Amino acid sequence: MFTTYLPARAFRSIVLRMLVLAGPLVNSRCSPESSFPRRLRACPLAHQVLKMSSVKEQLIENLTEEDKVSQSKITIVGTGAVGMACAICILLKDLADELALVDVVTDKLKGETMDLQHGSLFFNTSKIVSGKDYSVSANSRLVIITAGARQQEGESRLNLVQRNVDIMKSIIPAIVQNSPDCKMLIVSNPVDILTYVVWKLSGLPATRVIGSGCNLDSARFRYLIGQKLGVHPSSCHGWIIGEHGDSSVPLWSGVNVAGVSLKSLDPNIGTDSDKDHWKNIHKEVVGSAYEIIKLKGYTSWGIGLSVTDLVKSILKNLRRVHPVSTMVKGSYGIKEEIFLSIPCVLGRNGVSDVVKVNLNSEEEALLKKSASTLWNVQKDLRF
């Protein structure tokens, strides 16, 4: 295309320049004082040549080359229910100047991309690209991994492990090759184990490989506490740490509204002897994904919104604290190299700090149990 287009364009340019120089000779209205385009338009011959130029060439004069490197590019790998929920939330929050989508199913990928591109009028991300090849992800600041098998009805997250480890092996080297300075946010399940696997496969510092972990579980926790109290979740503070999944640990000792600890009002809160049955809230959190999958086949909106909140902290360097999955060897008496959720400060370098939580003995025991649940699966993995 270039070889036929360029000579024609060059030819037009030469003719136009000759006409400009000869302007005063061919038409008295083409005085040297008049502006360049007006002078051309006034010349009948020039007008004919101009008609040969494209509308874009007549309308727009390029002054400088566009900077090819985006400042806040995000890539999402996996354009299933979760990946697309993340995509639309990120677009609507204006967090990226370029969004790249990667998937192995090319028709679906193209369809999803076109569908989003057609909404460009309504958001402020100027470039949406996609492809099977990881070159489309080049120079990403953040890569979100949502590719992989999802739970079927009644299936646990840990069941997915080997299938999704194999998928990570096919994804991670190409991502690092194209974006060696990126941070990675892992969402695919079992998220804590896969975050460890991605850390190993990528060779990146652990601080730059982050699992979405219990950010969603904590959002569900706060929503349900808010429902019980009639208060917006943003005013109900509470943390779930440990495994994103069945062995997650609710920190009842820290649950508070306006700094008033609920445990100070009822020391039994969250235990079996609590007459208000607050413990059921954590049971509901753990059962949420199973329930939603039973009802609609998959989960998407909650995780899309919670991932987007993490993206915001990282790309805007907010240094907010989130319960995300990070390497915890050496903390809370955990000796194994595993990832699980604890409160982490998130900013432009990924996890820059962790908050040292004062766990009571029961919470610490539950966290160790959660760690050993993960280790029992992780220790036999081969990749």
Ligand SMILES: NC(=O)c1ccc[n+]([C@@H]2O[C@H](COP(=O)([O-])OP(=O)(O)OC[C@H]3O[C@@H](n4cnc5c(N)ncnc54)[C@H](O)[C@@H]3O)[C@@H](O)[C@H]2O)c1
């Ligand atoms: N961490 C969380 O809180 C959380 C919440 C919900 C879902 N998830 C997990 O997210 C993952 C995705 O869930 P979903 O509902 O979107 O599943 P989905 O089946 O709708 O989408 C998965 C996508 O991954 C793509 N894919 C598969 N192999 C790939 C590869 N090698 N390279 C690129 N793309 C590939 C598929 O083509 C598909 O489009 C699952 O593992 C699920 O369990 C995690």
